[in-house]
Amino acid sequence: MDPLTDFIAVLPEALLLGCACLVLVADLFLRERHPNAAYGMTLVSLAAVAAAAAGPLSTGLERYAFGGMYLSDAMSAVLKLTAIFATALTLVYARSYALKRGMWRGELFALGLFALLGVMSMISANNLIMVYLGLELQSLALYGLVALRRDDARATEAAMKYFVLGALASGFLLYGMSMLYGATGTLDINALAQRIHSGQPIHSVLVLGTIFVVAGIAFKLGAAPFHMWVPDVYQGAPTPVALLLASAPKLAAFAIAFRILVEGLPQLAVDWQRMIAVLALTSIAVGNVTAVAQTNLKRMLGYSTVAQMGFLLLALLAGVVGGNTAITAGAYGAAMFYVVTYALATAGCFGVILLLSREGFEAEEIADLRGLAKRSPWYAFVMTLLMLSLAGLPPTVGFTAKFVVLQALVSESGSGPMWWLAVIAVLFSVVGAFYYLRIVKTMWFDEGTDQHPLEAGPDMRIALTANGLALLVLGILPQGLLALCNGAVLRALGG
Amino acid sequence: MSAHFPWLSLAIWLPIVFGAYLLAVGRTAAPGGIRAVALTGAVLSLLVTLPVIAGFDAGTPNLQFTEKFLWIARPTAHYYLGVDGISMWFVPLTAFITVIAVLAGWKSIETRLSQYYAAFLILSGLMIGVFCAADGLLFYVFFEATLIPMYLIIGVWGGPRRVYAAIKFFLYTLLGSLLMLVALVYLYQASGGSFDIIAWQKLPLGRTPQILLFLAFLAAFAVKVPMWPVHTWLPDAHVEAPTAGSVVLAAIMLKLGAYGFLRFSLPIAPDAAHELSWLIIAMSLIAVVYIGFVALVQTDMKKLVAYSSIAHMGFVTLGFFVFSPAGVEGAIAQMISHGFVSGAMFLCIGVLYDRTHSRNIADYGGVVNTMPRFAAFAMLFAMANCGLPATSGFVGEFLVILGAVQFDFWIGAIAATTLVLGAAYSLWMYKRVIFGDIGNPAVAQLQDIDGREFLALGLLAVAVLWMGVYPAPVIDVLHTSVAELLAHVSQAKFVAGSL
Numbered sequence: 001m002d003p004l005t006d007f008i009a010v011l012p013e014a015l016l017l018g019c020a021c022l023v024l025v026a027d028l029f030l031r032e033r034h035p036n037a038a039y040g041m042t043l044v045s046l047a048a049v050a051a052a053a054a055g056p057l058s059t060g061l062e063r064y065a066f067g068g069m070y071l072s073d074a075m076s077a078v079l080k081l082t083a084i085f086a087t088a089l090t091l092v093y094a095r096s097y098a099l100k101r102g103m104w105r106g107e108l109f110a111l112g113l114f115a116l117l118g119v120m121s122m123i124s125a126n127n128l129i130m131v132y133l134g135l136e137l138q139s140l141a142l143y144g145l146v147a148l149r150r151d152d153a154r155a156t157e158a159a160m161k162y163f164v165l166g167a168l169a170s171g172f173l174l175y176g177m178s179m180l181y182g183a184t185g186t187l188d189i190n191a192l193a194q195r196i197h198s199g200q201p202i203h204s205v206l207v208l209g210t211i212f213v214v215a216g217i218a219f220k221l222g223a224a225p226f227h228m229w230v231p232d233v234y235q236g237a238p239t240p241v242a243l244l245l246a247s248a249p250k251l252a253a254f255a256i257a258f259r260i261l262v263e264g265l266p267q268l269a270v271d272w273q274r275m276i277a278v279l280a281l282t283s284i285a286v287g288n289v290t291a292v293a294q295t296n297l298k299r300m301l302g303y304s305t306v307a308q309m310g311f312l313l314l315a316l317l318a319g320v321v322g323g324n325t326a327i328t329a330g331a332y333g334a335a336m337f338y339v340v341t342y343a344l345a346t347a348g349c350f351g352v353i354l355l356l357s358r359e360g361f362e363a364e365e366i367a368d369l370r371g372l373a374k375r376s377p378w379y380a381f382v383m384t385l386l387m388l389s390l391a392g393l394p395p396t397v398g399f400t401a402k403f404v405v406l407q408a409l410v411s412e413s414g415s416g417p418m419w420w421l422a423v424i425a426v427l428f429s430v431v432g433a434f435y436y437l438r439i440v441k442t443m444w445f446d447e448g449t450d451q452h453p454l455e456a457g458p459d460m461r462i463a464l465t466a467n468g469l470a471l472l473v474l475g476i477l478p479q480g481l482l483a484l485c486n487g488a489v490l491r492a493l494g495g
Numbered sequence: 496m497s498a499h500f501p502w503l504s505l506a507i508w509l510p511i512v513f514g515a516y517l518l519a520v521g522r523t524a525a526p527g528g529i530r531a532v533a534l535t536g537a538v539l540s541l542l543v544t545l546p547v548i549a550g551f552d553a554g555t556p557n558l559q560f561t562e563k564f565l566w567i568a569r570p571t572a573h574y575y576l577g578v579d580g581i582s583m584w585f586v587p588l589t590a591f592i593t594v595i596a597v598l599a600g601w602k603s604i605e606t607r608l609s610q611y612y613a614a615f616l617i618l619s620g621l622m623i624g625v626f627c628a629a630d631g632l633l634f635y636v637f638f639e640a641t642l643i644p645m646y647l648i649i650g651v652w653g654g655p656r657r658v659y660a661a662i663k664f665f666l667y668t669l670l671g672s673l674l675m676l677v678a679l680v681y682l683y684q685a686s687g688g689s690f691d692i693i694a695w696q697k698l699p700l701g702r703t704p705q706i707l708l709f710l711a712f713l714a715a716f717a718v719k720v721p722m723w724p725v726h727t728w729l730p731d732a733h734v735e736a737p738t739a740g741s742v743v744l745a746a747i748m749l750k751l752g753a754y755g756f757l758r759f760s761l762p763i764a765p766d767a768a769h770e771l772s773w774l775i776i777a778m779s780l781i782a783v784v785y786i787g788f789v790a791l792v793q794t795d796m797k798k799l800v801a802y803s804s805i806a807h808m809g810f811v812t813l814g815f816f817v818f819s820p821a822g823v824e825g826a827i828a829q830m831i832s833h834g835f836v837s838g839a840m841f842l843c844i845g846v847l848y849d850r851t852h853s854r855n856i857a858d859y860g861g862v863v864n865t866m867p868r869f870a871a872f873a874m875l876f877a878m879a880n881c882g883l884p885a886t887s888g889f890v891g892e893f894l895v896i897l898g899a900v901q902f903d904f905w906i907g908a909i910a911a912t913t914l915v916l917g918a919a920y921s922l923w924m925y926k927r928v929i930f931g932d933i934g935n936p937a938v939a940q941l942q943d944i945d946g947r948e949f950l951a952l953g954l955l956a957v958a959v960l961w962m963g964v965y966p967a968p969v970i971d972v973l974h975t976s977v978a979e980l981l982a983h984v985s986q987a988k989f990v991a992g993s994l
Contacts (some may be wrong), residue, residue: 330569373651377521377610388643393669394636398566403632407570407680422680426673433669435647437662445650445658479567484570 009065009072012053012080013120019045020113027106035104039091046088046116053080053120057484060491064126068188069229071126075258075336075488079123079251080389084338086247086347093351094240094464096456100358103148103238111148112244115141122252128177128187131256135173135220139166139250142245146237158236165229168324169219176212179205180264191262196267207271213260214275220253223279224286227306229293234302235364239357242298243350246305247343250304250312254339257316258332263492270438275315281424283310288431297366300435301349304390307432311405312338314425318408318418329493331408333486338401341389341474345398348386348467352379355454355464369439371448379454380443389471391436392429397474402429404482502546503560503576506586507624510540514616517609523560526608530601533612537597540619541590551583553972557981558629558693559583566633570683572690575630580976581757581827582967585626585750588834591958592746593619596739598951599842603738603849604652611652615739618644625751631690634758638715638751639672645740645748653735660728660735667728668718675715675759678708696762696983702770709767712760713775719752722775722812722898723782725937726805733801734854738845741797746838747803750830753811756822759979761815763881765984768920772816779816780909782809787916791923794848796854799924800840803880813910814895817902820981824973825894831969832879832887832962838874839955843869846948847928851937856924861933865941870929872952874943877925881917887962889972894932 007014020081023041056063056077063072063332091112098104125131143166147159177187183201184192195201215226222230261272287307287378294300315335356363356372363369373380389398409422456464474481513536517529524532547560558577566574578586596615621644624637642665650661682695685704689695700708718725729749733741761768783806790802807829814826846869847862848854863870879886882893892913900907918958933939944952962969 080705087876333569373607373610381518393643394639399636399639400767403676403680404570406676407683410680410684411570419677419681422677423674426671426677429673430666430670434662434666437665440646441658441662442648477566479565483568 001410002228005063005072006065006070007240009063009068009365010124011055012049013124015052016045016049016113016117019049020110020117020413021250023113024106024110027109029183031106035099038106038109039095039104042091042113043088045113046084050081050084053077053084057081062491065440068190068349069127069130070124072124073488073492075492076124076255076338078336078484078488079255081122082343083116083119083123083248085242086251086343087112089351089463089467090240090243090247091345091349092459093354096460097357098238098240099237101149101235103240108145111141111145115145115244116248119248119252123255123420125256125259126189128180128189128192128260131260132170132174132177134252135170135256139170141210142241142249145241145244148241149238152187152238154236155238158233161229161236162233165219169216169226172212172219173216174214176209176214179209179212185211189259193266194206194265196265201300206265208364210261210265210268211275214272214279215368217253217257217260218279221250221257221309221312222302222306223309224283227283227286230306231290231299231302235299238356239298239350239362239364243347243354246301246346250305250309251343254312254335258335261316262332273317276313277421280310280313280317281421283307283313284428285310288428288435291435292431293436295366296355296364297353297369297439298364300366301346303433304432305346307428308342308390311402312342313424314409314421315405317421318405318411325490325493327411329486329490330404330411332493333482333489334401334404334408336485336489337478337482338405339480340472341397341401344467345386345389345456345471348464348471349390351460351464351467352383352386355379355456355460365441366442369442370446371450372443375448375451376454379464382444382464384440385441385468385471387436391433393433395472397471397473397478398483400478401474500546501560501562502543502550503578503586503623503627504562505543506540506547506590507576507620507627509543509620510536510590510616510623511620513537514613514620517613517616519656521609526605529608529612530597530815533597534594534615536612536616537590537594538720540616541587541594543591544587544623544821547578547583551578551972553580554975556580556976561629566630570690571688572632573630574633576627576690577629578627580972580974581980582626582754583972584827584831585747585754586623588831589619589626589747591954592743592838593833595838595842595951595955596743598947599739599742599845599946600737603845607651611648613842614644614648615743618648618743622751623624626754629692631682631695632692634692635672635676635679638675638755639669641748642668645744648740648743650738651730652737652740655735656731657735660731663728664732666685667715667725671715671718671725673852674711678711681708683883692758696708698763700764702766705764705767706770709760709764709771712755712764716752716755716760717778719755720749720808720812721752721788721805722809723777723805724778724874726782726786729805730798730801733748733804733841734795734797738841738848741841741845742838745800745841746834749804749808752859753808753815753826753830756812756815757827761984762980765986767874768816771819772818775812775816776906779809779813780906783813783910783913786918787913787920790920791916793920794856796844796856796924796928797841799856799920800837800844800880803840803917803920804833804837806917807837810892810895810910812914813906814891817895817898817906818981818984819898819901820974820977821894821901822898823977823981824970825891825896825898827891827973827977828887828962828966828969829891829895832891832959835955835958835962836876836879836886836888839872839952839959840880841875842951842955843873846944846952850941853937856927857930858935859938860935861929861938862941863929864933865938866943868949869944869952872956873925873929875956876961877921879963880921882914885960885963887959887966889963892967
């Protein structure tokens with residue numbers, strides 16, 4: 001394959017790499033005179049990268065590059081666009097918060113862009129080494145970001161914890177990959193599936209490898225029982241970084257789960273689906289029940305993420321590999337829809353937390369939301385939409401997402417254990433509804449001490465409003481995004 | 496499906512648009528303007544339901560005023576609306592009660608006015624949506640979405656224990672409806688990928704799935720109705736809700752559950768309905784008798800009416816499960832009548848509460864001396880509550896007892912005790928509050944009802960009397976649809992011997 005074709009395929013990543021370096025260097029010279037220059041450049045870069053990443057969406061072409069290391073298709077385009085969008089939202093939400101805390105520097109942008117580059121590489125990876133490279137790039141950038149406030153004890157602790165456990169997870173993943181390589185002699189995900197299909201590899205080695213890979217992915221998703229780092233890191237990391245952690249990396253984790261497990265190891269579906277079922281149920285139970293006991297908002301969102309990831313795993317479980325392609329695509333499309341809307345809702349929640357914080361005051365406790373409906377009814381309304389969406393209540397998109405997952409879960413299986421999974425998941429949603437509703441209650445029913453309306457710049461105001469309303473509009477009219485996700489997955493599965 | 500004007504969509508979305516507008520203007524608008532916009536919205540929303548009454552053809556059991564558009568392609572769901580004889584009257588009833596609710600909060604609500612009225616208008620549109628939805632998923636979305644405004648209404652404008660009551664209300668009903676969601680998903684699979692409720696009704700189902708479906712629907716609707724023993728959220732919610740919240744809750748929201756039995760439980764799982772009818776009948780009779788006694792000993796007026804609502808709704812579910820035209824039509828008539836009467840009772844309590852800030856029966860006595868016009872209205876509604884002939888309450892109770900006696904004499908006899916119990920708690924409360932000597936100085940200073948209150952109570956009084964004296968327009972609409980429903984329910988859906 002000639003280099004030009006390769007380059008066209010990786011255009012978004014190449015562009016992002018260039019921009020990240022440019023921002024890093026330019027900030028050194030412009031920081032004093034134009035404090036917002038790097039911010040503007042970053043947003044422009046993200047817009048350009050988004051335009052480049054949207055390409056496969058219109059053509060629908062699958063492009064392999066660099067000898068099959070890299071794959072650019074409609075599915076990667078949708079996930080990348082969401083990740084880019086989430087990163088841009090993060091920066092917009094973070095601006096006033098970071099300015100007041102001396103974090104509004106080139107490092108934030110450059111590391112954010114590098115993390116995004118890692119995310120995008122993972123999304124497009126078609127080779128286990130590529131997956132690992134992307135993962136490490138993302139993780140290293142995020143370790144740095146978590147520790148950005150090095151004078152803050154909690155942030156440092158969070159960074160250490162994240163680094164140690166993250167390294168362990170990377171080790172798991174790498175170990176699993178090496179076993180897969182040992183059994184099949186290939187790192188290419190497509191070739192992996194073919195070699196397993198042809199039947200020579202030793203099954204036990206493959207299963208052992210799969211166990212480690214699944215554990216690694218569960219670690220990155222934050223699924224129980226590999227979730228221990230999530231609440232601590234969410235709580236300890238600076239809020240903008242927690243937002244970054246909570247959104248884009250989940251998209252990447254979904255992508256690698258899909259690429260490795262569904263595309264690479266379909267023959268071992270029976271094995272990994274059982275593991276995923278256990279992970280999903282444990283996450284939903286542990287996440288929801290533990291979140292109830294939290295008083296810290298960021299920590300609560302951490303546990304809520306664990307529960308949400310459990311739901312996402314349910315959808316991964318739902319697709320029966322090798323069955324009817326359309327139904328399978330429906331299941332993985334549901335998972336993709338779930339993770340995209342989850343990223344959107346989480347971004348909004350952290351946005352509200354950032355908005356509430358003032359100079360020298362971290363609005364992290366649930367109690368800090370008291371009386372928000374009186375102070376700023378509009379933001380209380382937006383936060384209400386976000387909470388309802390995370391709780392999965394109509395007419396918000398959170399309901400649609402949970403509904404398509406449940407529907408997928410029971411679609412192929414007909415009867416048997418899947419129904420019980422659906423019922424259990426639904427029952428724990430009621431527990432989940434309790435703590436999300438408690439936030440709504442705190443905002444609307446409790447009296448606050450602070451009566452001042454929240455102040456926000458125009459970019460923040462527009463972004464947060466659009467974010468909240470998007471959840472409502474997508475909830476009422478989900479067809480467009482749902483069809484996009486289903487179509488992308490269908491093509492990825494070769495239907 | 497001829498191209499006609501989408502009246503049902505208009506009835507659903509007009510109040511929601513008004514509500515959204517009120518939210519948008521928010522704090523900037525003057526209170527007078529907000530009230531005027533809210534009332535205009537409510538009245539216009541009522542007016543657009545009139546063509547539905549006028550254009551309704553009582554001769555066919557099919558859905559009318561249908562609108563159908565593709566909503567979600569995969570899994571396939573439609574924006575599919577339509578009304579039949581069973582649901583038709585609830586559309587104008589909901590809009591009518593919303594007008595009353597807007598009038599009820601006219602003076603007593605002073606905080607967050609625009610949000611208050613927005614919540615009621617949006618709630619009204621959503622509830623009409625529940626009655627009109629002919630697509631299972633659409634039904635569910637409307638059904639669940641009604642929880643949110645009601646949660647806020649109770650929690651923001653409610654009494655001292657409002658937070659507890661609001662969360663209890665929400666979680667109780669959510670738990671029930673999520674099980675229904677699983678049932679809906681199952682039906683989607685079983686019907687080969689359709690959310691069409693009418694198609695579901697024709698779907699052949701085995702015995703076990705029918706029973707599981709029936710129980711899942713029961714979980715959702717029994718909580719909403721509410722039936723004994725899952726009724727405990729209702730007294731809390733009513734006591735803490737503001738007057739208008741109680742009016743809407745009692746008059747319409749409880750009917751969503753009862754309506755669900757007619758739309759889902761009976762036609763989709765008819766064999767299970769027959770098999771488990773003893774359970775529902777037992778739960779209903781306990782509600783009628785036991786809850787009737789519980790109502791008798793209440794010292795809080797709102798609690799008393801709340802328990803009386805549970806007893807009356809027990810009558811409704813009893814009527815459904817005796818499987819006769821008289822029973823089902825009587826139950827539907829009872830639902831409509833209860834909408835007027837319970838709404839009126841809560842409004843009356845609200846009138847007193849606005850003046851004295853007490854709901855304790857013991858704090859009153861001799862109100863007739865200072866509020867004679869109010870006493871006259873309250874008399875009418877108390878009588879209607881115990882089912883006096885020539886009031887709307889009589890029609891439904893009579894038909895249900897008739898149906899119950901046809902089904903089984905003793906069931907009818909136990910149900911008929913409601914006439915005694917209802918009279919006892921309604922009239923005893925009336926006597927203690929309205930008659931006697933003025934014992935409390937606050938009562939001596941009471942002002943009689945003003946023009947706005949007179950209008951709200953007067954409208955309800957007209958409705959109660961009209962339905963009591965001349966119920967034919969309401970009952971006639973029901974015949975064809977109820978006959979079709981019962982004919983459908985009487986046929987077994989599964990082949991004998993199969994599971």
